[in-house]
Every structure is written in structure tokens, then in C-alpha cells.
Amino acid sequence: MLSIEKGYGRYGELTVLHDIHLSVSRGSIVSVVGTNGAGKSSLMKFLMGVEIETEGRIWLEGEEISRWPTHQRVAAGMVMVPEGRRLFPEMSVRENLEMGSYTPRARKRRKQGFDFVYSLLPKLKEREKQPAGSLSGGEQQMVALGRALIAQPQVLLLDEPFLGLAPIMVRQVTRFLQELREQGLTILMVEQNATFSLRCSDWGYVLVSGRIVSDGQGKDLLHSRDLRKVYLGV
Amino acid sequence: MIFLQLLISGILIGGVYALISLGLTLIFGVMRIVNFVHGDMLMVAMYFSYWFYTLYSVDNYIGLFLVVPALGLLGALMYRFVIRHAIRRSHEASILVTIGLSIVIQNAALLLWSADYRSIHNEWATRSLQWGDLRISSPLLIAFIVALVVTGILFAFLHRTYLGKAIRAASMDRFAAVLMGVHPQRIFTLSFAIGIALVGVAGALLSSVFAVHPTLGTQFLLVSFVVVVLGGLGSLRGAILGGLLIGVVETTSAYFIGSSMKQLVYLLLFIVILIVKPAGLFGKRIPEVNQ
Numbered sequence: 082m083l084s085i086e087k088g089y090g091r092y093g094e095l096t097v098l099h100d101i102h103l104s105v106s107r108g109s110i111v112s113v114v115g116t117n118g119a120g121k122s123s124l125m126k127f128l129m130g131v132e133i134e135t136e137g138r139i140w141l142e143g144e145e146i147s148r149w150p151t152h153q154r155v156a157a158g159m160v161m162v163p164e165g166r167r168l169f170p171e172m173s174v175r176e177n178l179e180m181g182s183y184t185p186r187a188r189k190r191r192k193q194g195f196d197f198v199y200s201l202l203p204k205l206k207e208r209e210k211q212p213a214g215s216l217s218g219g220e221q222q223m224v225a226l227g228r229a230l231i232a233q234p235q236v237l238l239l240d241e242p243f244l245g246l247a248p249i250m251v252r253q254v255t256r257f258l259q260e261l262r263e264q265g266l267t268i269l270m271v272e273q274n275a276t277f278s279l280r281c282s283d284w285g286y287v288l289v290s291g292r293i294v295s296d297g298q299g300k301d302l303l304h305s306r307d308l309r310k311v312y313l314g315v
Numbered sequence: 316m317i318f319l320q321l322l323i324s325g326i327l328i329g330g331v332y333a334l335i336s337l338g339l340t341l342i343f344g345v346m347r348i349v350n351f352v353h354g355d356m357l358m359v360a361m362y363f364s365y366w367f368y369t370l371y372s373v374d375n376y377i378g379l380f381l382v383v384p385a386l387g388l389l390g391a392l393m394y395r396f397v398i399r400h401a402i403r404r405s406h407e408a409s410i411l412v413t414i415g416l417s418i419v420i421q422n423a424a425l426l427l428w429s430a431d432y433r434s435i436h437n438e439w440a441t442r443s444l445q446w447g448d449l450r451i452s453s454p455l456l457i458a459f460i461v462a463l464v465v466t467g468i469l470f471a472f473l474h475r476t477y478l479g480k481a482i483r484a485a486s487m488d489r490f491a492a493v494l495m496g497v498h499p500q501r502i503f504t505l506s507f508a509i510g511i512a513l514v515g516v517a518g519a520l521l522s523s524v525f526a527v528h529p530t531l532g533t534q535f536l537l538v539s540f541v542v543v544v545l546g547g548l549g550s551l552r553g554a555i556l557g558g559l560l561i562g563v564v565e566t567t568s569a570y571f572i573g574s575s576m577k578q579l580v581y582l583l584l585f586i587v588i589l590i591v592k593p594a595g596l597f598g599k600r601i602p603e604v605n606q
Binding site: 129131132150151152155156160161163167168169170171172176179180181183184187188228232 | 477480481483484487488490491492493494495496497498
């Protein structure tokens with residue numbers, strides 16, 4: 082579905098991603114975990130082709146998209162929820178969702194998109210007219226997810242989806258992601274909190290200083306020695 | 316009575332200031348650049364309007380429909396060939412480039428059309444409506460009404476259409492807008508073209524109010540800076556309110572202190588705002604955005 086071959090990412094002189102190989106199969110949830118500064122957000126930017134110089138190959142459903150500009154990748158169904166939600170604060174919840182349906186493909190299915198998102202997240206319908214900036218963190222994360230889903234994603238990329246959420250919201254988001262997977266969506270997330278993310282993932286990768294050092298099935302990886310070494314240094 | 320007269324005259328000219336400032340604040344909001352060419356494009360628009368009138372006897376209110384697309388096109392070209400390359404580099408580069416462009420345009424105008432003051436003498440130009448003791452200048456009244464309509468159209472565009480929403484989204488969070496599939500260069504070109512087209516509207520309207528000359532842009536640029544900073548950089552609502560306010564302040568101070576001193580008053584106001592409320596009436600602290 083989505084894969085990276087020999088990926089390198091740079092900001093000017095500084096190389097932040099080294100020799101990345103990664104693949105995500107259709108209908109699965111894959112997590113890349115790592116500590117602060119491991120290059121998780123850079124990996125997301127690498128995939129979207131935004132704010133970072135890239136080398137190597139990215140394949141999306143058999144097509145090489147490494148040279149595509151960001152808006153074309155979005156149109157092809159690679160949709161990202163950025164770290165910290167990044168909603169349009171002065172726009173209403175509804176307008177934020179409308180921005181999600183910006184690509185031609187999503188615009189054509191706008192009505193179905195709204196119905197789908199409102200049926201999954203009925204709270205958003207209630208808050209439709211409120212400025213997005215006035216919602217709580219958890220609600221904002223829902224809007225960010227809704228905005229991405231309306232874009233008709235093939236692959237959903239999530240940058241730190243659990244960051245700053247209360248435990249009850251973490252459970253809700255986890256359940257929500259699993260529901261989406263059951264509906265056939267493919268999800269790739271990067272997350273600092275390995276416990277939350279690997280528990281609901283089919284496959285996981287461990288990222289250290291811009292290199293993938295280990296991978297495995299979600300729950301196995303969670304209890305592996307490699308992971309403990311990364312997080313606890315033992 | 317005199318206060319009412321000054322208030323009305325001030326609001327009428329303020330409507331045009333608002334229109335000019337809307338373009339400036341829109342461009343700033345989306346691209347985070349201060350467009351020093353803005354006033355000069357007003358000058359160019361007024362010359363276009365003047366020449367359409369003089370050479371082809373096109374009334375300036377009809378000429379508006381020629382001047383506005385022409386200015387929009389000029390704006391788009393200017394963005395594509397000059398501004399785009401400057402904002403990739405740094406803030407300083409975009410300031411220097413737009414100031415440089417301003418000097419080039421002013422001198423080109425001087426070379427082509429000389430330093431003479433040129434004005435349109437159509438039948439509207441000197442007419443005014445009388446209502447009791449109140450006198451309302453017809454061209455200013457028309458200018459105000461058209462400015463109001465154009466502002467309405469602009470807001471409808473920004474709030475009702477996908478492209479307009481993309482412009483607003485890009486000015487709130489460019490990175491997030493790109494992630495929605497917004498093509499940033501397309502939005503920048505469009506915003507710049509709209510900003511300059513708004514100046515085109517103002518230019519066509521003002522050509523029967525003021526005489527045009529090559530350095531006319533500078534004084535209007537100064538006014539619209541004050542307006543935009545007063546309203547809050549990047550805030551469209553702020554630009555409208557600021558425009559009306561500065562119009563009234565300018566008209567009133569011109570009456571009581573003298574029109575050679577009116578700039579002193581609003582520039583003092585400018586300094587006071589910067590000290591007391593640097594973010595302006597509707598402003599927020601706008602984060603720096605990297606290209």
C-alpha cells in the first residue's frame with residue numbers, strides 16, 4: 082500500500098532521516114515509535130513532501146510518488162493529521178471540515194464525506210458552528226481526524242495523535258482508529274507513547290536518531306528488549 | 316453641523332482607504348510580506364483610468380471594468396516573476412525587493428508620463444449633493460458605495476467559496492492548508508492579484524477625485540500602513556474599521572489644523588497605537604511562517 086525505500090531526509094546540511102525502509106500493508110495500523118527528536122515528525126513530512134528535502138523512493142499503491150508535490154499526494158489519498166492538530170482556529174468546525182474536502186476527489190463526495198464523519202463523530206455536528214479554536218483538546222483532535230477523513234484518505238498519517246490527551250480520550254481515539262481500520266482504512270502513525278500506539282497496532286517500527294533500529298508485531302515489539310533499551314536505556 | 320459634515324466626508328474617503336488597505340492586509344495575512352508597491356499600483360491604476368478617459372473617452376466608472384482586471388493581471392505577473400523569488404529568501408529580501416520595485420515603477424511613470432498632475436474632468440467630478448447645510452461630493456459618494464459593494468463581494472468570496480476559504484486557511488496556518496491539498500503558490504498568486512485588483516478599484520474611483528502624479532502612491536501607502544496597523548495586521552475587519560477611522564481623523568484634522576498638517580495627526584496616532592496596542596484593534600500576534 083505505502084512503502085519507503087532507502088529514504089533520506091535533510092534540512093539543509095543536517096540529515097535527520099537515514100536509510101529508512103518501511104512498509105504499510107492495506108487495512109493495517111502501523112506505528113513508528115521513538116523518543117523526542119528521533120525524527121518522527123520529519124518522517125511524516127518526508128512522506129508528505131513538505132518542509133524537508135528528500136531522497137529515496139516512496140510508493141503509494143504501486144505508484145512512485147517521491148517527486149510529487151504535496152497537494153498531488155493529498156489528492157491521491159495520502160492525508161495527514163499534523164502534530165498539535167493545526168486546525169484553522171478562527172474557522173468554524175464546519176469550515177474546517179470543508180477544508181478537508183478541498184481536493185477535487187473529496188469535493189465530489191463531499192456530502193457522503195460529511196455524513197460519514199458526522200455519523201462517526203456526532204459531537205462535531207453539535208459543534209458545527211463554533212470556532213474550532215474554542216474547543217477542548219480532545220474535541221480538537223476529533224475535528225482534526227474528521228477533517229482528514231473527509232479528504233477521502235487511502236492512507237491516514239497521524240503525527241502524535243495521543244499527545245496531550247486525557248486518558249479517557251486516548252481510549253476513545255484508540256477505539257476510533259480501530260473502527261476505521263475495520264472499515265478498510267490504512268493508518269500509519271508516529272507516536273512517542275509506545276504503549277498507547279503499539280497496543281492498537283498490527284506492526285511497529287522503532288526509530289532512533291533518524292534510523293529504524295527494530296520492527297515487529299505491535300504487541301511483541303512493546304515488550305521487546307530493543308524498545309526498553311530505547312526508552313529506558315537498559 | 317460641521318461635525319456631521321466632517322464625519323460624513325471622513326467616512327466617504329475612509330471607505331476608499333479601507334478598500335486600499337484590505338488589499339494590503341490580505342497580502343500580508345497570506346504571505347507575511349509588507350507590500351511597498353501597493354501605493355504605486357494605485358498610482359498606476361489612476362493613470363490607466365486617466366488615459367482610458369483622455370485617449371478613448373471612457374468614463375472612469377466604466378473604465379473600472381478595464382482597470383481592475385488589468386491590475387489583477389499585473390499583480391499576478393508581479394508575484395510570479397518577482398515577489399515569489401524574494402519571499403523564498405527572507406523578510407529583508409521581500410522588503411528590499413518591493414521597495415526597489417516601487418522605485419522602478421515611480422520612475423517609469425515619471426519617464427512615461429512626466430511629473431505633471433493629471434486629472435479627469437468628467438461631469439461627476441465637481442458635482443455635489445446638497446442636503447440642508449450638508450454637501451456631499453458625488454464622486455466620493457459613488458466611490459464609497461462601490462467600495463462597500465466590492466468589500467461585500469470580497470467577503471462573500473472569502474467565506475463562501477473553496478478558493479476563498481483556502482486563502483483564509485492559508486493565512487491562519489499555511490502548513491495545515493498545504494496538508495489539505497491547497498497549492499500554496501496558486502493561493503499566493505491569487506491573493507496578490509486580488510490585493511492589487513482592489514487597489515485597481517480604488518484607483519479607478521479616485522481618478523475623478525484626485526489628480527494623479529508619479530509619487531502619489533507614497534502618501535496613500537503611508538495612510539494604508541496606518542490603517543492596517545491600527546486595525547491589526549492581517550485583519551480584514553480591522554482594515555475596514557481602521558480605514559473609516561483614519562478617514563474621519565484626517566478630514567477633521569485637515570479642517571481644524573489645516574490640510575498640510577493632517578498627516579502629522581494620523582502619524583502621531585500611528586505612534587500612539589504602536590506604543591499602546593501594538594497588535595492593533597483586531598490583531599493577534601501572528602506567528603512567523605517559514606516558506
